[in-house]
Amino acid sequence: MRSSLSALLMIACGTQAAFGQAAPAERPAPRFEQLEAEMGAANAAPGPRTVPAKVVPVPDTTSPQFRAAVAAPYRVPAWNANPPDAAAWKALVDRLAAAGAATLPALREKLGVTSEAAVIGGVKAFVIQPRQMPEANRNRLLLHIHGGGYVYNPGESGTLEAILMAGLGGYKVISVDYRMPPDAPYPAAMDDATAVWRAMLTMQKPQNMAVFGTSTGGGMTLALMLRAKAEGLALPAAIGLGTPWSDMTETGDSYRTNEWLDNVLVSYSGYLTPAAKLYAAGRDLKDPQLSPIYGDFAGLPPAILITGTRDLFLSNTVRTHRKLRAAGIEASLQVFEGMSHAQYLFTPDAPETKEVFGEMARFFDGHLGR
DSSP: OOOHHHHHHTTGGGOOOOTTOOOOOOOOOOOHHHHHHHHHHHTSSSSSOOOOOOOOOOOTTSOHHHHHHHHOOOOTTTTTOOOSSHHHHHHHHHHHHHHHHHHHHHHHHHHTEEEEEEEETTEEEEEEEESSOOGGGTTOEEEEEOOSTTTSOOGGGGGHHHHHIIIIIOOOEEEEOOOOTTTSOTTHHHHHHHHHHHHHTTTSOGGGEEEEEETHHHHHHHHHHHHHHHTTOOOOSEEEEESOOOOTTOOSTHHHHTTTTOSSSOOTTTTHHHHHHHHHTTOOTTSTTTSGGGSOOTTOOOEEEEEETTOTTHHHHHHHHHHHHHTTOOEEEEEETTOOTTGGGTOTTSHHHHHHHHHHHHHHHHHSOO
16 A cells, blocks of 8 residues: 555646556567568658557666556546636646645655745745755755646645755755646746746845756746846756656657656646646747747756656657757756656655756756855
C-alpha cells in the first residue's frame, strides 16, 4: 500500500497515480526476419514512419527505486481529465490539491525544510528554506514557478518542487502561488510571476538569483525571461527548465514517438489540450508568452534543462536547448534514462531525483554570485 507521501508524489503536474496494478504480460515478439520484410515494405517510400506494434519493457538500466515509477500504470484520474465546466474543473483541482498538501509536512520534515506563507509583490507565495543553510547560499535566492498545466497545484500543493530544491539543493526558495483558470486565464499567471520577480529584485542582487520550474513552470520561466527583458527588468544569473512546456501547439517529434509510452502525460490529447485552451482563452497559442519557443532568446541567462527518454515533452526540451544554443546562450541538457514527464518529482529517494536536483544545484552554484 502506498504511503501518504507516495500519494503526494503522484500528483505533481496535476495528476494522481494508480500504482499497484498488475503489468500486462509481454507478448512474444515476431521473428526478426518477418519484421524485416514487413517494415522494409511499409517504409520503402519517403513519408511517415511505420513501426510494429510492440511491448516496451521496463528498463533495467534505472535504479530499483525509480523502476517502480517507470513501471507504473497511467496516472488517474486526471491525465485525461476534461471537466465539462468551471465548477467541475475547480472541484477536481481542489480535490487533488488537498490530497497533495496533506502529505507535504512529512516531506518537509524528512528533508529538514521550513515553509512559510507570504505575500510578495502583492501575490501569494511560500518562502521555503533549509533549516541549516549552507554558507555558500546565504546570500542567494531562487524563484520557483510550479507546474500543473496552468490548472493544477494551487496553494501549498504547488510547493513540492521547491521543497525538493530547498532540501536537496540547499537554497532559499520563493514559490509563487500564481492565479489560474478557470477563474483567471492568461495573463494572470504571468502577471503574478512578474510581480514576484520585480519584488525579489529589491531583496537580492539579480546575479545572486535564479528562476526554475518544471513543465508549466519551465515554460513560464522562459516566458518570464522574455517579459522581463521586454520590460527592462534585470534577469537572473541562471534558469532551470524542467521538461518545459515551451510549445503549446503540439509541435515536436516526441509528441508522437513517446505518446502512450510516457505514463505521466500519456498523450497531448488528454488533459493538456483542454488545459491549454482554458489558459489561453482564445489567444494565439504561438504567442511567445504562451509558447516561448517562438520568442527571441537572445540575452537570456545560462540554462540547465532536464528531460527523459520517455518524456512526451522530450522534443519541447530538445528544441528549447537547440534554440538557446543558436542564440549563443550557455545551455546544459540533461536526459535521464527511462524517465517520463517530470518523473523525478515522484520518487524523492531515488538516485535519479537526487541527481536531477544535484545537477541543477551545481549549475546554479557555478553561475550565482555569493
